[in-house]
Amino acid sequence: MNMRIETAAMDTLCANALRFLAIDAVEQAKSGHPGMPMGMAEIAVALWTRHVRHDPADPAWADRDRFVLSNGHGSMLLYGLLHLTGYDLPLDELKRFRQLHSKTPGHPEHGLTPGVETTTGPLGQGFANAVGMALAEKLLAREFNRPGCDIVDHRTWVFLGDGCLMEGLSHEAASFAGVQRLSKLIALWDDNRISIDGNVAGWFADDTPARFMAYGWNVVEAVDGHDVAAVDRAIRKALANAEKDAGPTLICCRTTIGRGSPVRAGTADVHGAPLGEDEVAATREELGWPHDPFEVPEEVRAAMDARAAGAERRAAWHTIFEAYRTAWPEAAAEFERRTAGRLPVGFQVLAHAILRGVDKDAATVATRKASQHAIARLARALPELLGGSADLTHSNLTDWPGCGAVRADQPGRHINWGVREFGMAAALNGIALHGGFLPFGATFLVFSDYARNAIRMSALLGQRVVYVMTHDSIGLGEDGPTHQPVEHLPSLRLIPGLDVWRPCDAVEAQAAWNAAVQRRGPALLALSRQNLPHQPRTIDQLEDIARGGYVLAETAGARPALVLIATGSEIALAVEARGLLQADGIPVRVVSMPCTAAFDRQDAAWRAAVLPPGVPRVAVEAAQPDFWWKYLAGAPRAAVVGIDRFGESAPASDLAALFGFTAERVADTARRLL
Numbered sequence: 001m002n003m004r005i006e007t008a009a010m011d012t013l014c015a016n017a018l019r020f021l022a023i024d025a026v027e028q029a030k031s032g033h034p035g036m037p038m039g040m041a042e043i044a045v046a047l048w049t050r051h052v053r054h055d056p057a058d059p060a061w062a063d064r065d066r067f068v069l070s071n072g073h074g075s076m077l078l079y080g081l082l083h084l085t086g087y088d089l090p091l092d093e094l095k096r097f098r099q100l101h102s103k104t105p106g107h108p109e110h111g112l113t114p115g116v117e118t119t120t121g122p123l124g125q126g127f128a129n130a131v132g133m134a135l136a137e138k139l140l141a142r143e144f145n146r147p148g149c150d151i152v153d154h155r156t157w158v159f160l161g162d163g164c165l166m167e168g169l170s171h172e173a174a175s176f177a178g179v180q181r182l183s184k185l186i187a188l189w190d191d192n193r194i195s196i197d198g199n200v201a202g203w204f205a206d207d208t209p210a211r212f213m214a215y216g217w218n219v220v221e222a223v224d225g226h227d228v229a230a231v232d233r234a235i236r237k238a239l240a241n242a243e244k245d246a247g248p249t250l251i252c253c254r255t256t257i258g259r260g261s262p263v264r265a266g267t268a269d270v271h272g273a274p275l276g277e278d279e280v281a282a283t284r285e286e287l288g289w290p291h292d293p294f295e296v297p298e299e300v301r302a303a304m305d306a307r308a309a310g311a312e313r314r315a316a317w318h319t320i321f322e323a324y325r326t327a328w329p330e331a332a333a334e335f336e337r338r339t340a341g342r343l344p345v346g347f348q349v350l351a352h353a354i355l356r357g358v359d360k361d362a363a364t365v366a367t368r369k370a371s372q373h374a375i376a377r378l379a380r381a382l383p384e385l386l387g388g389s390a391d392l393t394h395s396n397l398t399d400w401p402g403c404g405a406v407r408a409d410q411p412g413r414h415i416n417w418g419v420r421e422f423g424m425a426a427a428l429n430g431i432a433l434h435g436g437f438l439p440f441g442a443t444f445l446v447f448s449d450y451a452r453n454a455i456r457m458s459a460l461l462g463q464r465v466v467y468v469m470t471h472d473s474i475g476l477g478e479d480g481p482t483h484q485p486v487e488h489l490p491s492l493r494l495i496p497g498l499d500v501w502r503p504c505d506a507v508e509a510q511a512a513w514n515a516a517v518q519r520r521g522p523a524l525l526a527l528s529r530q531n532l533p534h535q536p537r538t539i540d541q542l543e544d545i546a547r548g549g550y551v552l553a554e555t556a557g558a559r560p561a562l563v564l565i566a567t568g569s570e571i572a573l574a575v576e577a578r579g580l581l582q583a584d585g586i587p588v589r590v591v592s593m594p595c596t597a598a599f600d601r602q603d604a605a606w607r608a609a610v611l612p613p614g615v616p617r618v619a620v621e622a623a624q625p626d627f628w629w630k631y632l633a634g635a636p637r638a639a640v641v642g643i644d645r646f647g648e649s650a651p652a653s654d655l656a657a658l659f660g661f662t663a664e665r666v667a668d669t670a671r672r673l674l
Contacts, residue, residue, distance in 0.1 A: 010303050011228040012531055014049065016039035016287050016308065017084065017300045019260055022076035023283065024293040025097035025104070027274045028290065032098060032106065035257040035270035036074030039225070040159060040190050045251050046231035047157060047188065048081050048305065051239070051631070054085035054674055055310030055405060061115045062339045065315050066117050066133045066155045066434065070126030071161035071190065072107040072271065078116065079104050082301065086307035095654065102436045110433065118433050119461055122453055124167030127187065132430020132439075133171045134185035134248070135406075139386070140436045142411045144335050151335065153318070154184070155242065161190045162200050165208060172423025173528040175250050181408040186238045186250040190225065192257040198268045210253055218249040225253030260287045278425030278524040285621070306573060334382045335398040338384050339435045341464070348388075350381055351514040355542055358510045362534040367527040367568070368470040371505035372397035375440075379403065381415065386431065387440030387466070388415030390424050393590040396470045397444035400572030421447050425454030432463035434435040438517060442468035445526050446474075446485040448492060458522035459497035466516045472502065472660060473622035475569055476529045480649030492524060493596055499523040501595045502621075504571035507533050508594050528569050530652055534594070548598025549610050552579060553590040560589035563611060563668050565631060566620040570641075574620050576663035580668055588670070593631070616673040620666055637673040641666055 018041040026032035029406065053065045069078045082089045086529065089103060096102035103113045105123030115131070120126035134156040151342070164170055177185055189208070205208035209219045214363050218241045220510055231253060238249035238536035256272030262282045275283060282373065291297065295504040310406065320592060325332035337344070344350075354377050363370070379385045388406070389396045393416065404412030417424040424441045431439040446457065448469055458465045474484045493500045501512035501523060516523035535552060544550035553575060554560055566574040571592050577589040591610055593599055617635040624641025632638035643659050656662060 004115070008229070011045050011423075012297070012462050013297065014045045014300050014304055016227070016282055016289055018044060018080045019287070020284070020289055020291070021080040021083070021094060021294065021296070023275060025079070025094050027115035027277070027280055028095060028276055030096040032076060032274065034074040034076070034273070035194070035503065036071055036161065036190065036273060037077035038259050038261065038270070039192050039255040039257045040074065040077055041259070042226045042228045043188055043231050043255070044077055044081055045233060046228045046632060048085060048306075050229065050232055051235055052157065053154060053313055054115075054306065055314040056082075056115065056307050057311060058314060061314050062435065063152060063154050066130070066156045068117055068126045068130040068156070068158040069120055070130070070131070070164045072120030072126060074527045075104070075106065075108050076106055081112070082113065082115040085423055086305050086310070090116060093293060104268050106467055107147070118430065119457065119556060122457065123161075124173070125165040125203070125429075125457060126170035127158055127160050128423055128426030128454070129167055129172045129174035129430035129433065130156050130185060130187070131177045131182065131423075132370070132427035133434040134177065134182040135427065135436055136431045136434035137184060138180070139406065139411070143280050144331060146324065146328060146331075149320060149327065151321050151324050155239075156185045158185070158187045159190065160187055162193065162204055163195055165189065165206070166195075168203055169422050169426060172420035172426065174212060174215045174217065174419065176420060176423055176427065179408065179558060180406070181216070181247045183245045183247055185241045186235070186242070186251065187248070188251045188253055191252050192255045194257045194266070194268050194271065196268060196271055197279070198214050200281045202414040209250070209364055209464055212250045213423070216247050217499060218247055219495065220249065223251055223253045225255035226259060231368075244278060262286050264436055281572040292332065307595070316352050334383070335436075340433060344381060347381065348518070351518070355507065355510050355514060356539075358536060359507045359542055361506070364531050364533045365506055366531050367509045368397050368501050368529060368530055370503070370509035371468060371527050372400065373506070373526060374510045377402035378513060382438060384438045385435065385440070385517070386413050386415070386576045387442070387468075389442040390417045390421045391419045392443055392445070392470075394492060395444070398440070398442045398468060405566060415441075417441065421450035421538075422454055425451035426457070429454060429461060431459055432458075432465050433461065438466075440466035440468055443486050444470070444471045444472065444483060445469035446483050448488055448524070455492070455498065455522065455524065459495050462497065462521050464517070464520060466513075467522065467524045468527065468657055469524055471526045471529045471566060472526040473528070474643065474647040475622065476654040476657045477655060478649055480584065481646040484641055484647035485623070486646060487624045489526060489621070489623040497521050497641070499597045500526060500594050502526040502568040503569055504566075504592055505534050507534065507537065507542070508545055508592070511542075512594060515546050515588050515595070526568065530569065532569055533572050533576065545594065546598065547602050547606065548600070549591060549593035549602075549607075549609055551589060551590040555582065555587040558587040560615055561586050562590045562610070562674060563591055563615050563617045563635075564620060564666065564670070565591045565611070565617060565628070566594055568621070570620040570661065573661060573663050573666055577666035577670065580591060580663060580667040586670075586674065596631070616669050616670075618666065618673065622661055640674060641669055641670050
């Protein structure tokens with residue numbers, strides 16, 4: 001038998017091992033998606049045994065290739081690959097597929113399973129994450145590589161299916177990747193023409209190769225996805241394109257979903273359900289697989305074990321890096337700091353000093369403008385700060401002096417995402433996951449709806465991504481109800497793990513940014529279009545802003561008869577209403593609560609000190625009011641001044657009067673409670 005036949009036979013054996021690990025795990029769990037792993041097994045063998053540069057012993061190695069399974073419902077394919085190549089994912093975990101507290105959940109979850117680069121499942125988001133990863137690699141290489149010493153040189157690989165390509169997000173991400181010429185991004189499309197509802201011909205007739213060519217991608221068409229050698233040749237073409245910096249590559253792999261199943265192959269029936277005992281037995285016979293469930297031949301384990309090769313690759317990279325450290329010690333230290341996600345030494349002290357300086361300045365500005373100033377201050381201290389806007393740079397105010405624009409052929413720190421809110425947010429997650437950067441992105445708050453699922457994924461992933469959302473209320477005025485957010489603040493606050501900040505002035509805007517860049521998790525800043533007055537504070541109150549809710553103003557020595565709780569632009573209303581009530585001899589406390597999530601993390605003693613039980617409370621916010629009843633519990637009488645309908649097109653002052661956002665109305669509401 002010649003070497004080519006031996007190699008082909010081993011490839012088939014490895015592919016079938018992946019197939020049956022998926023089949024057996026889904027069968028044992030009585031749920032899951034066997035069809036995709038059965039259809040993409042040869043593609044996986046071609047990529048993972050010949051091209052992916054990684055070290056299973058160190059899943060966090062900075063210069064590893066990134067692999068993303070965008071069609072994450074086929075998670076057992078990835079778990080099989082991780083297990084067989086040597087990651088800390090024992091066979092017992094595959095046997096516990098989809099079970100409580102296993103490392104093999106129904107869709108891949110970053111931070112739970114070693115080797116999983118991102119959480120996927122919502123179709124198309126993994127693809128967009130990969131675009132962000134590839135952009136991070138390109139920008140990091142520009143910044144840190146030196147002549148003859150490339151410490152950043154890796155590829156981003158992504159598997160995707162028909163469903164990923166149907167999602168509008170895929171258009172946003174692919175278009176952006178093409179214009180940025182992300183040549184080290186290589187996508188392999190599982191073109192099986194089947195989705196849950198059946199053959200896609202009735203609802204997905206795109207000329208996908210032509211579509212990607214129009215985006216500026218290289219396309220390798222009509223690859224037999226069940227021929228490992230053919231897939232390997234296509235991947236080599238993609239790598240050649242990468243070497244020529246010719247843009248990203250899409251490899252179109254024709255496959256049969258559920259390949260090997262005598263009855264269900266090529267049908268939607270194999271997509272998302274166990275094969276059943278009889279069909280599993282028939283598939284074993286069809287593919288000549290005599291092994292028991294979860295049994296893997298030793299020759300397969302030997303062929304797919306990547307530990308020795310991975311250790312050798314990583315050791316070679318460390319040799320290069322040590323030479324780099326000798327020649328450029330400061331750059332090496334900075335690279336290590338940034339890829340570890342550490343802030344510079346002394347940053348917290350610097351952040352406090354910046355905050356005190358902003359307070360002394362006492363400027364009356366829109367919080368979107370205050371945010372721009374904050375970005376400029378932090379960018380000087382944090383070279384990893386990287387961000388931009390979805391075609392609203394001069395409204396969101398996300399650029400800063402000397403930032404430079406990120407382009408395919410030039411470095412920079414400001415990204416023009418175009419009108420791609422969802423693509424921006426999902427790519428920001430990829431940038432954060434890649435490491436080396438602290439990303440932020442901006443749009444109008446009302447358009448957070450376009451990006452919402454990726455914002456949710458930021459929270460689920462626990463990634464440090466900052467969302468800058470301006471024009472945060474009816475206060476934006478004449479653009480009218482289509483652009484005036486009403487329900488957005490409360491709905492975003494309901495996302496677990498997301499800190500939503502709505503600062504009332506320049507000081508709170510700086511404090512929000514300080515908190516956001518120091519937090520391990522996402523933050524969203526809701527900012528005003530209109531100018532907001534500076535609120536005076538003591539040094540202690542400056543420190544208290546980070547707690548999310550604090551006493552901004554009260555009558556010294558007097559127990560408050562009423563507590564006014566407000567955020568953002570409504571703080572000024574609450575302060576003015578307090579003056580009206582104090583003139584009537586009513587002692588009033590004003591509580592600023594710029595971040596309810598941060599306030600909720602404080603101990604019970606702090607929360608009770610800020611919101612004393614037994615005292616009437618009024619919450620004031622230009623948003624849907626129902627959320628605030630959580631913070632009115634425990635008060636004998638309470639009310640919310642909010643807005644429970646869509647806005648109108650008019651100057652902001654007219655809208656404030658129309659919807660009752662006046663000091664007089666707030667004071668009258670309080671008087672009725674008293």
